[in-house]
Amino acid sequence: MKTAFVIFDRMTALDLIGVYDPLTRLKSMNFVTEFNWQMCAFTEEVSDDRGLRFVPDTVAESLGAYDIIVVPGGFGTRALQHDKAFTQWFTFGCPGEIKDVCLHRGASFGFGRIPGGKTRHNASNRLRGIEALLRYRSR
Numbered sequence: 001m002k003t004a005f006v007i008f009d010r011m012t013a014l015d016l017i018g019v020y021d022p023l024t025r026l027k028s029m030n031f032v033t034e035f036n037w038q039m040c041a042f043t044e045e046v047s048d049d050r051g052l053r054f055v056p057d058t059v060a061e062s063l064g065a066y067d068i069i070v071v072p073g074g075f076g077t078r079a080l081q082h083d084k085a086f087t088q089w090f091t092f093g094c095p096g097e098i099k100d101v102c103l104h105r106g107a108s109f110g111f112g113r114i115p116g117g118k119t120r121h122n123a124s125n126r127l128r129g130i131e132a133l134l135r136y137r138s139r
Contacts, residue, residue, distance in 0.1 A: 003037040004066040006090070007056060010076030013048040019070055040066075042086050049074050060089060 005020060020037075027035040040063060041056035048054070063069055080086050 001032060001035050001068070002066045003035070003068040003070060004040045004063050005037060006063075006069060006071045007039050007041045007046045007054050008074075008076050008080060008086075009043070009046055010049045010074050010079070011046075011072045012074035013050070013052050013072075015072030015074060016048075016070075019072075023070070038066075042089050049076070063090065 003023060005016060007016065023035070024037060026032040038057040039054060040058045040061065041054075042060050044056070044059050046054045046056060
């Protein structure tokens with residue numbers, strides 16, 4: 001199972017880490033041993049809204065190979081929703097076989113749902129997302 005954590009300038013790091021920590025523990029605690037993840041970005045350099053820098057594993061590569069895509073919120077989403085290059089990369093890289101997209105409420109980028117996939121909004125749905133992972137694992 002492959003997960004993409006999409007990172008971008010001016011994201012809220014806590015939104016990322018708040019879901020990154022429990023999801024990556026699925027592997028480290030041997031609940032889902034085939035769980036893998038990468039930090040994916042559209043740009044080579046990424047900093048959160050307070051200047052904390054992140055290094056992406058992949059830059060502007062298709063998101064089509066991922067089962068789950070996690071997108072944090074933050075002030076950076078306001079500019080990204082009008083960035084045609086970013087929204088094309090993000091939406092066209094999300095094929096119908098995507099199982100789930102976890103978007104923070106502020107990270108819808110103006111397009112709402114991903115074609116063929118489920119879109120979860122709001123941090124309160126994170127536990128449901130983890131439950132969905134465990135159901136996915138049992139298939």
